[in-house]
Amino acid sequence: MGEKWKTGVSHVEPNRIVIRGHEIADLLGKVSFSQALFLLWTGKLPSQQVGRLMDAVMIGAMDHGASPPSVIAARTVASTGAPLNASMAAGLLALDKFHGAAIEDCMRVLDGIVAEVRDAGTPLPAAVGSYLQGLKQRKGRAPGFGHRMHTKDPRVDAIFTLAGDCEIAGKHIEAARELERQISAGAGRPLPINIDGCIAAVFCEIGFPLELSNALFRLCRLSGITAQAHEERLRQKPMRKIDAGAFEYDGPLPGK
Amino acid sequence: MGEKWKTGVSHVEPNRIVIRGHEIADLLGKVSFSQALFLLWTGKLPSQQVGRLMDAVMIGAMDHGASPPSVIAARTVASTGAPLNASMAAGLLALDKFHGAAIEDCMRVLDGIVAEVRDAGTPLPAAVGSYLQGLKQRKGRAPGFGHRMHTKDPRVDAIFTLAGDCEIAGKHIEAARELERQISAGAGRPLPINIDGCIAAVFCEIGFPLELSNALFRLCRLSGITAQAHEERLRQKPMRKIDAGAFEYDGPLPGK
């Protein structure tokens, strides 16, 4: 019998489950799902305040209508009579480079700018300006800014306000706001912080690991993908030809 | 241009996102992720109490060590250098018939027993006895009871206690407890309610739709799968031959 391989995620023995050093019974009913998830992924149990902010970020990531490719992939699979986990898997596979992958990149940008301000004493506007100039030379686009539909994403203000209320807003959110100002000024039109950029700034503030940031978005978005795939099974005929641009909402609207 | 297809999940227009009739900004910071998820999947925004119970259930479902096939599938994929969403998708595909699929079946059983008591006036012990007798004749096994490792699952008491505290415990949890008593008595050894059965009873009490119950388990378990796949990438050599039965926990244990 060779040496056993090691894991530090969780420990299970008869009548006992330990998650990252915490008895499962000490978590149940005591912390929120988002706090437990933070613990499970990072090994650190965050405060209730961080949990509230995580909840908001996770709700912000849940769903964005029926048109994103992850939804269309999941609905398309569902329409062939496939089980729900197959739809969910296909939806996840459609959360790739161009769809749900900007958070990590944006975190790197914000971390870089904040480090420049902190370590070199560069004023924030100059640090942002210098980053944007480099980007322009490389003909790159700033990850986490601009949206094909929203000029003012309804999720961003709410989440940043909550971050302030929770006393979590700091240098990274400031940097994101300064980026938004300069990018929009440079373009001559609003290129606002989008949900990816917003989550990136919050994650930097709360110390969420960047290499798991896109995965968290994917996990949360999977809740929307699942709702959409389930609706496909309930309301649509099998094997229909889906037009990803030709749907309309027939659910309730607020205050009506 | 033909007729548009319909969806009632969510509505997106410039600078506005509506989830099942609620402005996204009215959810952010106001409700927990679990409440928003319940809304997204069912169209109904549950109370804060239900949210607390959902959080506990979702934490209970998150992870159960490194040995389940969903973890091994995800780790195996990770060990080939695949991106994290591919590991997550493979993990989901391993949550099938024999792994994470008992909740829906158990909900049907509990609903049947509670209906029998309510509609025919059969006493609970007799209704449970009659179900178990039928099961015996069909040589079936009751879904949601028994565990290969735990004789007393540490998650179950904590969640049922919380259900009581939240004033949510009712007929379905009673039925689950009676089933546990009779099944264990019949077998002459403890065949306790397991996490699937526990979630099933709670979901019956809070009106969570049975056809989405296994999907919720899968979504939550994916958080553990992701943590494990990420650890595989961080701590193990690529292309190793994984022995699913030969690992040990080297993380912290609670200070006791």
Place this chain on the structure above:
Amino acid sequence: MGEKWKTGVSHVEPNRIVIRGHEIADLLGKVSFSQALFLLWTGKLPSQQVGRLMDAVMIGAMDHGASPPSVIAARTVASTGAPLNASMAAGLLALDKFHGAAIEDCMRVLDGIVAEVRDAGTPLPAAVGSYLQGLKQRKGRAPGFGHRMHTKDPRVDAIFTLAGDCEIAGKHIEAARELERQISAGAGRPLPINIDGCIAAVFCEIGFPLELSNALFRLCRLSGITAQAHEERLRQKPMRKIDAGAFEYDGPLPGK
């Protein structure tokens, strides 16, 4: 060290690879891919004639234009910048109940009819009639017949003719033809043998195992799915909204 688990598929030792009892070097250059695949899946190396027929069946299954959900799922995933194997996996997940799953069912039907003729001496037309009458009472549809587009599938005659040339056509193909006659007569319009029914009849004749029949279709169709996903990456913009019913062919046409 416990007992080792067993496999009969293939054996690998230093400088040696054995597939189902055959040295790999005895297959390379000696048999076709389709013959080797038959061997790998069934343990029996088929004749060259069976190989030719398998090749035809496998070509017939390769592709059927850009509209099937398996293609749309794979293209949708590709449009998010995902790697090709993620597209291929999503395509496979869309080959489910209503799409590429009729071959096995049709093989069961044909086997049943041929057994009835052989064992009970029922004449073929009566055996087919009796099956169709039962189906009508159950309000079922015969798997493997009818096509939303073709009244005469261009693949079917070619494959059945080849089966005749290879001296493989027998009772199952006869039964399929008789089913086609009676189903079309009953409906008052052509409900021809489709590619699923055609493959089913051929597989019955050559002894291909029915529980792997749909898997073979899926493997072959994956070649079309891959071609389509690759074209998506080459010719289309990322993140486009795909309309599954609004494409046209701009490749070459024969003899023009």
Place this chain on the structure above:
Amino acid sequence: MGEKWKTGVSHVEPNRIVIRGHEIADLLGKVSFSQALFLLWTGKLPSQQVGRLMDAVMIGAMDHGASPPSVIAARTVASTGAPLNASMAAGLLALDKFHGAAIEDCMRVLDGIVAEVRDAGTPLPAAVGSYLQGLKQRKGRAPGFGHRMHTKDPRVDAIFTLAGDCEIAGKHIEAARELERQISAGAGRPLPINIDGCIAAVFCEIGFPLELSNALFRLCRLSGITAQAHEERLRQKPMRKIDAGAFEYDGPLPGK
């Protein structure tokens, strides 16, 4: 109605199917599956000789025992009661960076060396030497050479011999052989051309597109993955703990 999107892969109209400019009926029974696959993926119908070589390459890629992660992932998924296409999808997702991805890289290397010889007139040994020196400086490893088990891969000689018989062997195979000589000499032990390198050299000779080369390997290997997942369902208990290093072959061995 907007403009239709374009595809050049295949065309379907009532009673007609065209693959890359060829009527499907002109392919069925006339060409091999491998020739049709080459056509489907590249738009060019290759000669029968190229078809024979493709068949050999595809057989060489089919299976390599039960230990590769793609097999373990597929078996692990199968052991949860999942349908076969879910196992196949998980297997595909495990064919990533470190497993089945060296063909494209090796083709680039061989193309580079052959171009150097052709365009700059550098003798082959010098071109190979110069490539290996650069590799050493970058501390890289040559893709397509060396095998953890075989010192002389039984597939390679057979395929290169066939390439000679088919009059297809040329500069790229020569370059691969020279690389093998120099790499092995430099290491002081055999670091032979492996199946990836062998396929790479053949694909360079027959003009198979490099960006589809790994995909072809994956498609072929999926046939082995499927056979293994199917065997898991037939021969093993559900939910077993698989040890990827502890199996043995109990099938037939060649007549010895």
